[in-house]
Amino acid sequence: MNISALFKPNREATHYPGFGAVGILFFSFLYFPILVIITYSFNSNRIVSVWQGFSWKWYASALQNEGLLNALQVSFTVALFATLIATAIATAAALVLSRGKNVKHAKLSQAVVNLPLMLPEIVFAVAILILFSQLGIQNGMLKLILAHSAFCIPFAFLPIRARLQGMDNNLEQAAQDLYATPLVTFRRITLPLIAPGIFAGAMLSFVISMDDFITSNIVSGGGATTLPVYIFSLVKQGVSPELNAISTLIMVASLLIATPCWLIAKRSR
């Protein structure tokens, strides 16, 4: 795009003047807060809003913060187990729903798998809190893993199903014509083909689990504190430069996870 084109009236019918300006304003709105956090995380002043000078010291103190590291460990463990469980269940369900023959109640099953997407999260959170207390489950870690596994299933399911629907089953049929057993066909043909979908689904549920606040905040209650719940407790105490550094670190980590996933998802389309 060259600059002079910006000022020439565009007579194309599909052009709407002003939409571009809204677009630019929108992207500024989307990224301004993120830039503010990153900028202020390097402020050496203890008073966040008054700039004093550039410094890495808040990163050093963030990385030595024991509460933060504990919370990170809890979140990581929960996300890892929840992702493994959710992805395994979602893969099985996606295979049946897009490859199975004569599946009964396919529509209902689809709705069941996607159930967590239809409820506001707070409803699920208090419901599962009551369930755990009725069953007498005390272990914070176990409660978190069970709850996260449940609401991660649709997030793992959707990319895998999209991948399965996007490819035809010619290759699978060819393999079966050549006398491959169903198991061999699955292992040598289907699984490698849907691997990008499984990867994308697993990463998505991992991030959803790592980010979850509403359910973790209600369910954890003492014992196991996840990263978002810990950060929330810090925000409650007020803004601080260390919090900015922690937030920046989390954003960098998200970026490092998001970009490869996004590239893989894009290439597999």
Added chain:
Amino acid sequence: MKKLSLNFWGLLPAYLVMSLLMVLPLLIIFYVSFMSSDPYGGYKAVFSLDSYTQILYSYDWDENLVLNLQYLKIIARTLLLSAATAIICLLISFPVAYYISRQSHTMKTLLLYLVTLPFWVSMVVRVYAWVLILSNDGVLENGLRFFGLIGDIDSLLYNNGAMMVGMVYTYIPLMILPIYASIEKLDSRLIEAASDLYSSRMNTLRRIILPLCKPGIVAGFVLVFVPSLGTVLEPMLLGGGKTMMLGNLIQNQFGVARNWSFGASLTVLLLCIVLIFLMFQARRTNLNKEFS
């Protein structure tokens, strides 16, 4: 026969998890909402509709039922703010989605990446950013003061406006993506044909583009409105204590207030609002299909 059993075993884990961890808990919530509350926390297994009457009425000093609008106000605020959030998201998202769809292929990919990227960033961090911007002596206040635009003002934080900025910021990508998908499907020759027939841009937008993008707009509206109804984080961090929403009210009943049956009845109420809204949407989309 073998195929059928494979189908069965493949779906069994999903059904098990969903019925044990989703449906069963919801049934328990429904059950608890009809029990009476226990002053020592939890609930008593005695049938009572008290938790539902408590939404509208409370007891005065003489144990008479009097109308209490306190909770109704919170419910009304939740509905209004959620609707406003969805409408603001729509007003911003449509031009943005249209603008993205008109870019070159590389630019499109980049802009869509930028729209989805905040999703991967922790929600608590994204809301915290607004605390940082709007707080007393925060970035916005200092910026405005620097340019002499404001003198001394009350805090920009802890009001409905701050809460709504946070909600729009959190949920807007959910509106842009479905609208973008429906604009991409739109045949641009229709727009050109309308223009050849001397339709003004506004008229084309109203009569051609918007009706054809309706599925995307409806999907985006649902995706923003439903989670907004259950918002918890934005009211707690940006709304302060005074401006509660239904999600916080529910959470408090299971936390500090320890009144489970009242919390359960509020949860049932929230669920009913969501179901009525979804049914209304489904009926309207079905009607549209029948007529077109």
